[in-house]
Amino acid sequence: MAKTKLILASASPRRVDLLAQIGIVPDRIAPADIDETPLAGETPRLLAGRLASRKAEKAAEIVAGDADWQGALVLAADTVVAVGRRILPKAETEDEARTCLRLLSGRGHRVYTGVAVITAGSPGNSLRVVETRVSFKPLSKLDEDAYIASQEWHGKAGAYGVQGLAAAFVTRIIGSYPAVVGLPLYETASLLAGRGYAVAEGWRKE
Numbered sequence: 328m329a330k331t332k333l334i335l336a337s338a339s340p341r342r343v344d345l346l347a348q349i350g351i352v353p354d355r356i357a358p359a360d361i362d363e364t365p366l367a368g369e370t371p372r373l374l375a376g377r378l379a380s381r382k383a384e385k386a387a388e389i390v391a392g393d394a395d396w397q398g399a400l401v402l403a404a405d406t407v408v409a410v411g412r413r414i415l416p417k418a419e420t421e422d423e424a425r426t427c428l429r430l431l432s433g434r435g436h437r438v439y440t441g442v443a444v445i446t447a448g449s450p451g452n453s454l455r456v457v458e459t460r461v462s463f464k465p466l467s468k469l470d471e472d473a474y475i476a477s478q479e480w481h482g483k484a485g486a487y488g489v490q491g492l493a494a495a496f497v498t499r500i501i502g503s504y505p506a507v508v509g510l511p512l513y514e515t516a517s518l519l520a521g522r523g524y525a526v527a528e529g530w531r532k533e
């Protein structure tokens with residue numbers, strides 16, 4: 328039987344690296360640019376799920392009509408950081424980043440990562456939203472200034488990347504570390520397997 332093809336609907340190199348960690352190399356990368364504005368009253372969990380689904384649908388639209396990609400799996404994800412019910416932005420300015428860091432300082436927050444898988448040309452999707460609890464130490468003025476100067480916050484949800492310098496701020500993680508970075512690997516593998524993708528194929532050394 329022909330191997331099921333995989334399309335990754337993401338422009339994020341981190342998601343490519345995370346998939347590679349479990350031996351998965353997408354056959355095609357088809358980033359989906361969508362409006363990520365939360366709806367009025369939308370919870371962070373619902374937002375992460377809706378955006379992951381929307382990204383997968385948009386990438387499937389790109390390959391619709393191309394017979395070579397019918398039946399391929401389309402995988403997308405979205406990461407949202409929330410302090411209580413407040414959804415933090417993907418920080419674009421230093422002011423936004425400072426506001427996020429002050430909200431995160433010395434307390435816990437939640438990271439919601441939605442992962443969606445659809446089969447190109449078929450209706451319906453498989454969706455999981457993974458919640459991970461992350462706690463930060465109280466940040467000093469020096470921590471804050473140095474992290475801002477590092478530029479690592481730029482474009483990141485909640486203005487930090489746990490895979491980088493901000494790891495020095497993290498006192499505790501309850502849940503999935505790879506979900507915080509951008510893709511919950513257990514849930515991703517299980518969604519793909521549920522749609523017929525042989526995740527462990529190719530793990531054996533020749």
Ligand SMILES: Cc1cn([C@H]2C[C@H](O)[C@@H](COP(=O)(O)OP(=O)(O)OP(=O)(O)O)O2)c(=O)[nH]c1=O
Nearest residue numbers: 337338339405406482483484487488489507508
């Ligand atoms: C909390 C956290 C966020 N982030 C970043 C990753 C993303 O840039 C951002 C979440 O945005 P996303 O919209 O999930 O992803 P993206 O825009 O990078 O890529 P695409 O939509 O094409 O798949 O936050 C980290 O890199 N590490 C972290 O620990």
